[in-house]
Amino acid sequence: MITRRKSRYIIIRSTKPFSASMMNLFNSKLSEIIGSIGMCEASPYFVKSIDDNSFIIRVSRGSERRVILALSFLKFDGFSFCSILTSGTIKALLKKYNLIASRP
Numbered sequence: 001m002i003t004r005r006k007s008r009y010i011i012i013r014s015t016k017p018f019s020a021s022m023m024n025l026f027n028s029k030l031s032e033i034i035g036s037i038g039m040c041e042a043s044p045y046f047v048k049s050i051d052d053n054s055f056i057i058r059v060s061r062g063s064e065r066r067v068i069l070a071l072s073f074l075k076f077d078g079f080s081f082c083s084i085l086t087s088g089t090i091k092a093l094l095k096k097y098n099l100i101a102s103r104p
Contacts, residue, residue, distance in 0.1 A: 006061040009047065009093050011084040012071065017052040018079070025076070033070040042067050047090065050097065056090065 018026075023046040031039045042063035047056040059067050064086055071081045085100075087093035 006088075007058045008061050008064040008086055008088060009090050010057050010059060010064060010068065010086050011050065011054055011093060011097055012057060012081050013054045013084050015053070015080045016078055018049070018055055020046050020049065020055075026074075029074055029076050030067070030070055033073050034066055038063070038066055038070075050094075054084065054097075056093065061088075 027039070027044060030044065034042065042059045044067060045058045047058050049055045057067075068083045068086070071083055074081050085093055085096050087096065
């Protein structure tokens with residue numbers, strides 16, 4: 001029986017504008033921190049950009065804590081990253097993000 005891989009979605013904010021073309025560099029630096037086995041387990045994938053500094057990545061369920069922890073150590077070319085929210089669906093993630101962004 002083939003089962004579907006469950007995913008978690010993480011909104012990440014960077015200190016500088018981040019684009020999808022920089023994802024290869026992001027993945028290589030993340031791989032230096034969590035290792036190749038950790039990257040294989042997490043299998044991070046760029047989903048979409050929310051604004052200039054925020055974007056969504058998809059990771060495998062169960063590995064999101066490792067990726068979030070690695071983000072605190074991930075720094076290159078003046079970029080540093082932090083996680084904002086984590087959810088099981090993009091719809092719920094964006095709903096929560098919009099509630100937070102609309103606060104004064």
